[in-house]
Amino acid sequence: MSESRETLPAHRAWMTVVQKVGTPLISVILAIGIGSVIMWASGYDPVAAFAALFKGSFGGPKQIGDTLLRATPLILTGLAVAYGFRAGLFNIGAEGQLFMGGLAAAWLGVALTGLPWIVMVPLLVVAAMLAGAAWAFVPAILKARIGAHEVITTMMFTYIGRYIVSWLVVGPLKAPGQIPQTDAVSIESQLPRIQALFSEATLEALPFLKLGRTHLGIVVAVIAALVVWFILKYTTLGYENRAVGFNPWASETGGISVQWTTVKALCISGALAGLAGAVEVMGVHHRIFDQFSSGFGFTGIAVALLAKNHPLGVIPAAILFGALSAGAGTMQLEAHVPQKIILIIQALVIFLVAAEEIVTWFIKRRQKEALSHVG
């Protein structure tokens, strides 16, 4: 047990950083590689396909805007899932919480009139977060009190949430007309597009600001990521969240209530998912309808996985998924590769990240064994 025995070489610290960022990166590159082989085998030109994909997602301000537009809800649902994971909880039901958040925003945005923008936007955001948290609260209580597994309960609550929205948009909240959707929220309840914030002259001078449909929600999402990062790193709430996620028994001994931490973690996770719903309603659709989310809650799981549950890692991970979906159309149009190939690449990324988790888990276990064998 001499000094040298416990010494970690300096490069080890660097290695962990490289490992953290490097391995998801390798997964993505591998996924693109395997995707290319699949395209080539199916008779398509992978180089042309990825060129088109890139053009469609990062080719210009409008394309970048499209990518960011799609990344916005994914940042928030990714954060939601990641925060739960950091407490050892798998909130698979972010989709349902997102629907409830969207519903709260859509309903209040129509029901409340006469209030200024500065009141309406924060009000809707808070209401949506509360709605999302409320939707996670019942599974949280069930988990804390009787140990009901959150994977089952949050999933079940997703169905309930989705069908409540389905019913409301054909029933009580249906707007006049043929389409099953709510009325549009008031203009004061909407998140404006980024390019709408600047004058024509500014936009001419700084063309990179012409981000198309990208709205202020992206700013909200990035702020949310920073807040979650701060909570996890610098608050007792985050410390306890992580402690419980790693070792609930030691946490309990340290005076942390595991049950209460579980409830808080799932509710915060739900609040972030609810915020994603609000941002979609307030920034994109301005109303809620059955299909207003294309599975953002579920893609959020993949985003969190790729980000290794790091709140700041969620941003690039969400942008990647946003880019894949934004560029798919161009890819089909210009390289004649069916859009569905994109789904294969997304699946490959998820698969490889998950596989990588398994591989590192084994490596870690071997390292741990090796260390304990120095005994």
Next chain:
Amino acid sequence: MSVLELSEITKVFPGVVANDRVSLSLERGEIVALLGENGAGKSTLMNVVYGLLSADGGHVLVDDKPVKIKSPRQAIDLGIGMVHQHFMLVEPLTVTENIVLGREPGRFGVIDFATAREKVQELSVRYGLKVDPDARIMDLSVGMQQRVEILKALYQGARVLILDEPTAVLTPQEAKELFGVVRSLVDEGLSVVFITHKLEEVMSVSDRIIVMRDGRVVGETKPSETDGVGLARMMVGRDVVLSVEKGHSERVAEILEVMDLHVKGDRGLEAVCGVSFNVCGGEVVALAGVSGNGQTELIEAIVGLRRPTSGMLRLKGVDITHASARASIEAGVSHIPEDRRRRGLVLEFDLAENLVLGDHRLAPYATRGIMHPSAITTTAEKRITDYDIRTPSWHVLASNLSGGNQQKVVVAREMGRNPELLVAAQPTRGLDVGAIEFVHRQILKERESGKAVLLVSLELEEVLSLADRILVIYEGRIVREFAAGEADEETLGYFMTGGGGTKLEDEGGTEQAEMTEGNL
């Protein structure tokens, strides 16, 4: 002719030379004790022999023939068996099923259980390893499970048996039985390597002693040629005080008062049945007992991890009967838990984070929910120095420390909090003599500074050397109280195993102890 010979074995882990040109040999019918501190490289060496790790240099010879052992399978085929510290048994399966696992008799994939059972019984009788071949592993005591592991190695044809810290998990009684078994094994012509860091075991069981330190063999001796002090010096590399000197201490005001406490165990049965005692400032009160007699539940009730069903707990006169773990910490109770890896540390946290667990909400570490990393690291650095935690920095994850240093982290945190009452459960379990000496000193320091210490230990030597008063717990009741110096190991052992009589007066002492252990 030696059955096993290691020549110049070297094994390097990143940043650590675990084995540095280690050579040793093992004769037929011989028990060699491999002695060394935690982290001296004993287990690494044996894992190389067993094919779990590959050496970076050197040779292994079996029956004087050089061999390359790349997997446990090959080791087994060469007649080398190993019983690990953590058993590798399939809990829901029976003893027979576990023993034949991997080498099931029968054909076309159909296991011939009758033959298997017969073979197991034959081995069991031949080596005096009594065990029920049809019992399920999960129903067996730890000592019995170990027998199954040994039988498994014998079934696989082991001629060399490596036992990795076999007594770490055993009661003193079970350990004595194990020594008998080991003797009968060598009488049958087997050879045994016995890895340990316990001096008295080495003296009583081995034929030859090989001492390792820092990855090297530093000496070889025989029990007849040395004594505990000499061995300890060889092992640690300096003089070690085997029993600490107890300084003077005034017994002051009552700190903890336990009144007629009843606590239920995990399975709903009453584990603590009406216990009353007190602990005063400036004294160490030891709770001696065979594991599984209600100590765990009693401690958990005191530190707020378990709700008592009735009775009263008072800390300096304040009712803490129903206090939560958090309230209990804030009231001044510190707790060194029995199981440090599970209860004591968040292994994935770094040392700084671990060193404030429990205090993390309080100033100066946090104010209004915001943590202050600089205050945390300042305290961490101070505790790392004060408690001699061997680590390059607080950045290191707790999982990367050796067992002894992990325990020091827990001790540093719990004592560093400056508590009114320190509840220390098996604070030296799995530690080497150097670390034990350190922890004992710290406990006595608490006592001398007027703190109350409740010590729970299975090691009678520890109880006898530290305690001012000894309470013997059996079947959830305190059956005797002794003042320091009033009792010796035999007396304590007698009452610990039900000798003094309780509600189960008719049943035999040691049998009873084993049964209780099995119920854990």
